[in-house]
Each structure stands twice: as structure tokens, then as C-alpha cells.
Amino acid sequence: MVKQVDFAEVKLSEKFLGAGSGGAVRKATFQNQEIAVKIFDFLEETIKKNAEREITHLSEIDHENVIRVIGRASNGKKDYLLMEYLEEGSLHNYLYGDDKWEYTVEQAVRWALQCAKALAYLHSLDRPIVHRDIKPQNMLLYNQHEDLKICDFGLATDMSNNKTDMQGTLRYMAPEAIKHLKYTAKCDVYSFGIMLWELMTRQLPYSHLENPNSQYAIMKAISSGEKLPMEAVRSDCPEGIKQLMECCMDINPEKRPSMKEIEKFLGEQYESGTDEDFIKPLDEDTVAVVTYHVDSSGSRIMRVDFWRHQLPSIRMTFPIVKREAERLGKTVVREMAKAAADGDREVRRAEKDTERETSRAAHNGERETRRAGQDVGRETVRAVKKIGKKLRF
Amino acid sequence: MSAPVEGVPYEEIQTKELIGTGFYGSVYRAVWRNREIALKRIREGCEDKKIEREIYQLTKASHVNIVELYGTSRHEGCALLLMEFVDGGSLSSFLHAKSKPSYSHAHAFNWAHQIAQGIAYLHGMQPKAVIHRDIKPLNTLLCEKGLKLKICDFGTVVDLSQSISCNAGTCRYKAPEVLQGNKPDEKCDVYSWAITFWEILSRKEPFEQYNTLFELYMAINEGERPDLSCIMSGCPADIVALLYASWDPDISKRFSMELISQSMGRILSEAGSIPPLDFYS
Numbered sequence: 001m002v003k004q005v006d007f008a009e010v011k012l013s014e015k016f017l018g019a020g021s022g023g024a025v026r027k028a029t030f031q032n033q034e035i036a037v038k039i040f041d042f043l044e045e046t047i048k049k050n051a052e053r054e055i056t057h058l059s060e061i062d063h064e065n066v067i068r069v070i071g072r073a074s075n076g077k078k079d080y081l082l083m084e085y086l087e088e089g090s091l092h093n094y095l096y097g098d099d100k101w102e103y104t105v106e107q108a109v110r111w112a113l114q115c116a117k118a119l120a121y122l123h124s125l126d127r128p129i130v131h132r133d134i135k136p137q138n139m140l141l142y143n144q145h146e147d148l149k150i151c152d153f154g155l156a157t158d159m160s161n162n163k164t165d166m167q168g169t170l171r172y173m174a175p176e177a178i179k180h181l182k183y184t185a186k187c188d189v190y191s192f193g194i195m196l197w198e199l200m201t202r203q204l205p206y207s208h209l210e211n212p213n214s215q216y217a218i219m220k221a222i223s224s225g226e227k228l229p230m231e232a233v234r235s236d237c238p239e240g241i242k243q244l245m246e247c248c249m250d251i252n253p254e255k256r257p258s259m260k261e262i263e264k265f266l267g268e269q270y271e272s273g274t275d276e277d278f279i280k281p282l283d284e285d286t287v288a289v290v291t292y293h294v295d296s297s298g299s300r301i302m303r304v305d306f307w308r309h310q311l312p313s314i315r316m317t318f319p320i321v322k323r324e325a326e327r328l329g330k331t332v333v334r335e336m337a338k339a340a341a342d343g344d345r346e347v348r349r350a351e352k353d354t355e356r357e358t359s360r361a362a363h364n365g366e367r368e369t370r371r372a373g374q375d376v377g378r379e380t381v382r383a384v385k386k387i388g389k390k391l392r393f
Numbered sequence: 394m395s396a397p398v399e400g401v402p403y404e405e406i407q408t409k410e411l412i413g414t415g416f417y418g419s420v421y422r423a424v425w426r427n428r429e430i431a432l433k434r435i436r437e438g439c440e441d442k443k444i445e446r447e448i449y450q451l452t453k454a455s456h457v458n459i460v461e462l463y464g465t466s467r468h469e470g471c472a473l474l475l476m477e478f479v480d481g482g483s484l485s486s487f488l489h490a491k492s493k494p495s496y497s498h499a500h501a502f503n504w505a506h507q508i509a510q511g512i513a514y515l516h517g518m519q520p521k522a523v524i525h526r527d528i529k530p531l532n533t534l535l536c537e538k539g540l541k542l543k544i545c546d547f548g549t550v551v552d553l554s555q556s557i558s559c560n561a562g563t564c565r566y567k568a569p570e571v572l573q574g575n576k577p578d579e580k581c582d583v584y585s586w587a588i589t590f591w592e593i594l595s596r597k598e599p600f601e602q603y604n605t606l607f608e609l610y611m612a613i614n615e616g617e618r619p620d621l622s623c624i625m626s627g628c629p630a631d632i633v634a635l636l637y638a639s640w641d642p643d644i645s646k647r648f649s650m651e652l653i654s655q656s657m658g659r660i661l662s663e664a665g666s667i668p669p670l671d672f673y674s
Contacts, residue, residue, distance in 0.1 A: 214574035
């Protein structure tokens with residue numbers, strides 16, 4: 001149950017965040033934190049029903065990739081739903097806004113995976129919830145645009161309860177929802193497939209049509225089974241992801257995978273990360289192996305292993321966070337100096353263990369080790385900067 | 394009429410009972426400066442250039458068949474429009490009332506003529522024509538015991554290109570080119586007028602056999618039109634020809650509203666007397 005809050009503690013600002021289905025959304029302050037407030041005008045009966053439905057649904061949900069409900073307030077004439085505020089805006093704005101940031105296939109898979117996790121959770125509840133309006137506008141970004149949360153549950157419904165009027169956004173709607181008003185969990189899967197295609201093309205679905213703004217043209221395309229053009233998908237998109245899109249967008253709902261299956265598949269795609277790992281020879285004796293992983297808390301990390309001939313390898317692990325980029329570079333340099341020092345100790349130990357080594361050879365070894373360490377440091381900093389640029393550090 | 398008053402203090406308005414609700418807000422009966430008015434309260438979140446456009450258009454419109462705007466106000470974050478109160482209810486509620494009140498050819502032609510005159514006035518406004526974009530029986534109000542009629546609610550048309558916020562009730566009256574996402578011009582009002590006139594003549598909801606937006610979109614865009622065999626018996630052939638010319642899928646072949654207004658005037662003059670409706674006594 002959503003906790004009731006004293007309306008006097010809510011300070012509404014003039015900033016208008018948007019109009020989700022059912023009501024206006026404004027920025028506000030509550031207990032010294034910025035929040036988003038959805039305003040329901042109870043003088044209108046249909047809006048009142050929508051408000052109750054949305055509040056009921058949100059009160060049951062507890063998932064890291066679903067917008068969090070803080071509380072509910074009322075002033076007699078209107079009802080207010082207090083939600084967490086994510087200031088980075090929607091995924092739609094990220095894709096098509098003025099800034100036009102780049103993003104990798106890996107980041108797109110990350111977004112898709114989080115959406116899949118949230119939907120798998122919703123569909124698995126004791127009273128399963130179908131969102132019915134899955135699209136980039138309803139995905140809010142946070143954590144430097146790397147993570148997302150689903151919002152706007154105004155159209156969500158229990159799976160057992162089919163609505164009689166058409167709801168949702170046409171570009172993302174499943175054919176059976178458009179033609180026959182049949183809404184099931186597989187409709188969310190279809191919309192997810194459309195959005196996945198959109199993430200891998202950065203194009204609005206059905207923009208390839210002769211009249212892309214025509215509701216009629218879109219309806220006709222969907223009802224006739226016309227597919228989105230797969231040739232528009234970026235060339236570095238893995239084949240498995242393309243196949244997943246097509247499975248999700250199957251015209252037969254029964255053939256679409258469940259959200260749980262999609263979550264599992266995308267999780268495996270994300271974990272393997274073979275496209276991002278690389279091996280870089282630094283000199284004839286040293287190789288750097290860079291791999292990407294997700295640690296137990298779900299954060300992305302970069303692991304650098306320095307393999308050196310006749311000497312122990314050194315492993316370094318770095319969290320991939322924007323604000324850490326500068327410190328990361330400095331850390332690498334510092335670690336390299338330490339590695340060089342370690343190399344020195346190893347060389348001296350080797351010297352003691354053999355009578356055939358000359359003082360000249362020992363001196364040369366020491367110099368070579370120090371140079372190798374410096375080279376590794378320089379290359380690693382360069383590699384980190386290159387990766388950082390790629391990841392929008 | 395005098396120019397509308399901007400920024401009417403809310404304290405001057407005595408709000409009474411709720412009359413109805415629409416997509417963009419609610420309408421109340423109210424009293425302002427000893428005059429009964431309709432107070433239109435714009436739902437929060439819907440106040441944007443669309444509402445400003447309606448206000449701008451209403452301030453310029455001055456015609457006996459168009460609802461008058463007296464002023465604007467603001468209260469609890471909502472924009473308020475102080476409108477002329479029209480006492481007879483919508484044409485839609487009359488046509489589909491359970492008691493099935495009777496009306497003659499003359500009444501039907503009279504209403505169609507007045508709607509046409511109101512729209513023709515809008516289309517003729519200078520320097521820029523005003524397109525209503527949502528002509529339907531629900532947006533036409535009866536008064537003076539059904540002898541007079543006024544158009545209301547223009548400018549508040551939902552943007553169709555991004556989401557299905559258009560419900561079946563409104564799509565039934567939309568011109569095919571509007572449903573296809575094209576920018577509306579005056580001729581879309583002509584189409585809507587024709588569908589409205591058919592409803593007046595048949596007392597049926599247009600395309601009532603279709604239950605979903607998908608079916609409506611496909612039917613209308615593929616050229617289907619309401620069944621003319623359903624209209625009142627004894628209608629002159631001119632009426633049928635006029636309907637065909639008004640809902641033609643080819644925009645360039647549709648009559649202008651001015652021409653329709655003249656044609657309806659001529660047809661009306663041959664239709665006989667128009668007595669007040671019993672429904673309102």
C-alpha cells in the first residue's frame with residue numbers, strides 16, 4: 001500500500017515534466033528531495049479510475065528498473081502521486097534529442113536487458129501486470145544514461161482484464177491489439193521487439209513508409225504483416241539480437257518468447273561481451289588483456305591483465321564510471337610504478353638464485369623491466385582514454 | 394459584442410453544477426456579472442499552444458452560429474474559458490434522446506444550413522482562414538427551442554501523428570486525409586459537415602457497424618461512406634448529390650463551405666415552415 005503523505009509537505013514547482021496518460025506530471029520538492037508528481041483531477045470520472053488503477057499497480061511493484069513510488073497525497077479536489085524524479089530524461093529524448101550522443105551495441109543491450117528484467121518481473125507477479133505502452137518515451141534514464149526505469153503505468157492492467165477500447169501507441173502496438181483489442185503479456189513482448197529494433201537502428205519505427213505520419217499507413221503495414229527493415233540495423237549488431245527482434249515481433253503471439261526467456265538470453269549476450277574484450281601486445285615481453293565484466297552488485301568493470309614473460313602477471317580492475325575516468329588514469333600510472341618496483345624485486349631475487357648472471361646482465365634486466373613498466377603505463381592510459389571516449393567518459 | 398476580458402478574477406465567477414467533461418477538461422454552469430455562462434476548465438497538462446490557439450480564434454470570431462467567448466481566467470493551475478451558455482444541449486443529445494423527439498425535414502435542413510454558415514464564416518476569416526477540425530453533432534449546441542444552433546469547441550484537436558489519443562467517437566467524423574496524418578485544410582470541415590448532416594438525416598451514428606479504431610480507419614480510408622438509403626424518406630435529390638460532393642475522397646472535388654451554405658439556403662427556402670421543437674417546451 002502506498003503511504004499517505006501530508007499534501008502540505010509537497011511543494012509543487014512550476015516546471016511541467018510532461019503529461020503521462022491520465023494526468024499532468026510536475027516537478028516538486030518533498031522532504032528536501034526533488035520528486036515528480038503526477039496530478040489526477042478527480043472531477044473527471046475516467047481520470048479517477050485511471051488514477052486508482054495506476055496507484056494500485058505501482059504500489060505492488062518493487063524493482064530497480066521500475067520508477068519508485070514515494071507516496072500519495074490529496075487536497076480534496078486532486079490526488080497526487082509522488083514518484084522518484086530522474087533528471088536525465090527519457091530514452092526517446094536520448095535517441096532523438098538535440099545532443100545526439102553516441103552509444104555502443106553493448107549499451108543498447110544493457111538498456112534492453114534492464115527493460116526485459118522489469119517486464120519479466122511485472123509479468124511474474126501474483127497478479128501479473130501488462131504495461132501496454134512500452135516505448136522509449138516511457139523509459140527514464142539515470143546513472144549517466146546507462147540505466148533505465150520504466151514509467152507511466154496509466155495504461156497498465158492485470159492480464160485477466162481485457163479493455164475494450166484501443167490504448168497505447170500505434171507504432172509499438174501488436175497486431176492483435178490493434179485489430180482485435182486483445183491485450184496479453186505477449187503484446188508487451190511485441191512492443192519490446194519494436195523498441196529493440198529502434199535501439200539498433202536509431203530510427204522511429206515505420207519511418208520507412210511513404211507516409212510515415214499516417215495512422216492508416218501504419219495500421220495497414222502492421223495488419224498486413226509488413227516487417228521493419230532489418231537492413232537498417234547497425235552492422236555491429238550481433239546476429240542473435242536480430243533474431244531476437246524477429247522472434248519478439250512474430251505476428252503469432254504464441255511464437256513470441258516470454259519476457260523471462262528474453263531476459264535470460266540478453267543477460268548471456270551482455271555477460272559474454274566478446275565484442276568489447278581485446279588483447280594488446282605492449283612489447284615483446286608484455287601483453288595487456290582487457291575484458292569487461294559485471295560484478296556482484298551489477299556494476300560494469302574493466303579488468304586489465306598484464307602478462308609478462310618469465311615474470312608474474314599483474315591484474316588490475318577498474319569500475320567504469322564517468323567521474324572515475326581521471327582518477328583511473330592516475331591509478332594506472334601509480335600501479336605501473338608499483339609494478340616496476342615489483343619487477344625490480346623479482347630481478348634481484350632471480351640474481352641471487354643463479355651464479356651465471358653477471359652484474360651487467362642484472363643491470364640490463366632492471367632497466368628493461370622499468371622501461372616495460374613505463375610502456376605498459378603509457379599504453380594503458382591511452383587505452384583507457386580511447387575506451388572512455390567510446391563510452392562517453 | 395464586446396471584446397473578451399483577459400484575466401477575469403476567479404472571485405467574480407460563481408461556479409455551479411458540472412455540465413459535462415471532454416478530453417481536455419470539464420464544463421460547468423456558472424454566473425459572471427449577473428450573466429449565466431458556461432465555464433470551461435482546461436485539464437492541467439493540456440494547456441499549451443492548442444488552448445491558446447482556441448482562445449485566439451474565439452476572440453476573433455463573431456457570428457450568430459458560433460459560441461461567444463466572454464473572457465479568460467485562471468484557478469489552481471487550470472486555465473478557464475468563460476463562454477456563452479447555450480441552453481438547449483448538443484444536437485447529439487437531441488438526436489439520440491431516448492424519447493426520440495420528432496423533427497421535420499425543415500428542422501434537419503435548418504440545422505445543416507446553420508452549421509454550414511458558421512463554418513463558412515470561419516473559413517472566410519481574414520487574414521487567415523480558421524479550420525474547426527472537429528465538426529460533429531456533439532460540438533453543435535441547440536438554442537431557442539431548436540430553431541438556432543451554435544458551433545463550439547474548436548482548436549482543441551488531438552495530434553494524431555504520435556499516439557492514438559483519438560477515440561472512435563471523434564474518428565467517425567474525421568476526413569480520410571486527416572486520419573492519414575496530412576495537415577488539415579478547410580475541406581476537412583466540409584467532410585465532417587457531410588457526415589454530421591447524414592447523422593441528422595438518418596438519426597444513426599455513422600459507421601456504427603465498426604467497433605474498433607482499426608476497422609474505422611480501414612473503412613474510411615478505403616472509401617466507405619454512410620449508407621444513403623438510411624436517410625429520411627422524401628429527401629430531395631439535391632441533398633444526396635450534396636452529400637456525395639461533400640464527402641468525396643478527392644479533396645479538390647469537394648464543394649467549398651460557402652457553396653454548400655448557399656445550396657442549403659436554397660433547399661431550406663423550399664422546405665416550408667420551421668416550428669419550435671416540442672422537446673423544449
